[in-house]
Amino acid sequence: MSARTLSLSAGPVAVSVSRRELQVATLVVNVELLAVLAYFALTNASLSSPLFTLYGLLWVNLALVVFARYRPAAAGRRTRRRALAVVAGYLALLAVLGGVVGVAPPRTTPGVELALLPPGWGPALVVNVGVAAAVLMPAKVLGYLALAYLLYGALVDAAGAGIAGVLGLFSCVSCSLPLLAGAVAAIAGGGGFVASAAAGLGYGPSTLVFAVTVALLWWRPGIDLFG
Template sequence: MSTNTASPTGIDRFVTRRDLLVAALVVNIELAAVIAYFALTTASLTSPLFTLYGLIWVNLALVVFARYRPPAGDAGTRRRALAVAVGYVLLLAVFGGVVGVAPPRTTPGVEVALLPPGWGPALVVNVGVAAAVLMPAKVLGYAALAYLLYGAVVDAASAGVAGVLGLFSCVSCSLPILAGAATAVVGGGGFVVAAVGGLGYGPSTLVFVVTVALLWWRPGFDLFR
């Protein structure tokens, strides 16, 4: 007597019905948040794409945290990979305008900027010398990139020196830093003002999506293994 074990076919090989249900729930919650935001505030939907960009950042970051699993490694490798990832996310935060020098003639304190869902609500922290604008999209997005880089470094360490050199010669690791620098030029001290206008967020969102894909799959990296 033999038994047949059903194997996933079609779309089930990539996403399960549970994944689809969770995705539908998240999208509905986000849609409700968008409707509530524009209904309960004086904001007008002058740039639908700007709102969409923020939700793309958030959703893609959530996918990374839910589905990506970094390779296993010894304790020393994990510590080194963590140090690289922390340094990486700090660079992204600085060049991406998340943290920086406080604008002149501003009062230290903490306030909440009511931006569209995805970009907001943003926590604005000013300590006098430095300031931080903690948008959900940026915080989650940069954390997802650092998480992917952590896995990439662990994977590269298993390939020895050639793998590490191959990883850091890959454009997928340097691209978001360069893109973040361009975004910082747009934002600068008036980052929240720039965010409200949606300046430069189309290109930066595209770069974010491509970078996530490159760090996750790392095409060409196997040549250095």
Template sequence: MAVRLAGRRVDVSRADLLTATLVVNLELALAVAYFAVTNARLTSPLFTLYGLVWVNAALLVLARYSPPGGTASERRRAGVVAVGYLALLATFGGVVGPPTPTTPTGLGVALLPPGWGPALTYGGTVVAAVLMPAKVLGYAALAYLLYGTVVEASGAGVAGLLGIFSCVSCALPILATVVASTLGGGGALLAAAAGVGYGPSTLVFLVTVALLWWRPGFDAIAAWRS
């Protein structure tokens, strides 16, 4: 079965649908088991769903997205940009940051709902970290997609590189993802425990994934350059 999204062909086979069904069922079973064997509380089913959405979208990107080949210099340039982008997301998204009064001291594990937890935490005198699976995987997926975008833009020449910043479908979601996350390391743990603000951030994340993957309008930039 083939569908078109943002002008791009997407092939979905029966095997893909079967795999997706099995993964979702396995996740639901693991979620039930997680709540049964830990003291994690199901404060909000919707918040738990958000976490699983982040994880599944990220796994889909990491498993199915194939960035353009590009030359060695293009790949190196794209790698530097992607690493810098990942660092920005980690900082503004609350994965790492300065310690706050709510930051746990030393190493620990926060038993947040599935997807967001279990989260490895660290609180030091200079830096704090909250490694929630959803955010770690989600931000890695976004950086991977941006890597492919930069490689493709490099192949399109100067017009393509400028297109990353001039095309709304490329620039706006990148900026929105950073602006949407404003909590530090300890604050992110507190917000996650309460499920505050993760509905809008999940929407921004999914929109960013879609636009960086399919990049509507980006082909027109490359065509204009050629």
């Protein structure tokens, strides 16, 4: 093991972290802590539920880890197009079920505003066009994009393994669970409009499912049996 690299292993999963990555991670965590302190110092909000704030930061940090470390396999143009088409539908489903986009609440005025939610969940951009509305919370936006990115990699890998690999992806419980778990996470999170987000209803279970989904989509235990 290099002095500049820390290697951790748990069964078949091995993770190597460079000193630079540790430094960046430490910087990110410190910035987040400062943001939390500043939010509660400069607003009238009270820290009534510390876990709600922690959940949002967990979503953000897991997503950042995915974007920083996960790299899908190379694939041909046809495979990429098909994978992207599936991912687009999956992402749209998560956005609707997770309350990122939906029907605008009654008697609301169309417009754009910034909701000052705790770091992770906020600041959230609220866009109301009259009929439909979107609440773009950093945790949900980054989290769902991370799931879509991991699903893209899973589809590319399955296509590279041929028909057996594709069948394995959707028949093996440990591989197909993330496709269901993503929707379950969205439903458990419940309506994503500002009032529900501020209450933090259901975000504990949805955070757990999100973390498990990330792990299964990343490592996909069992898919190699079908390659």
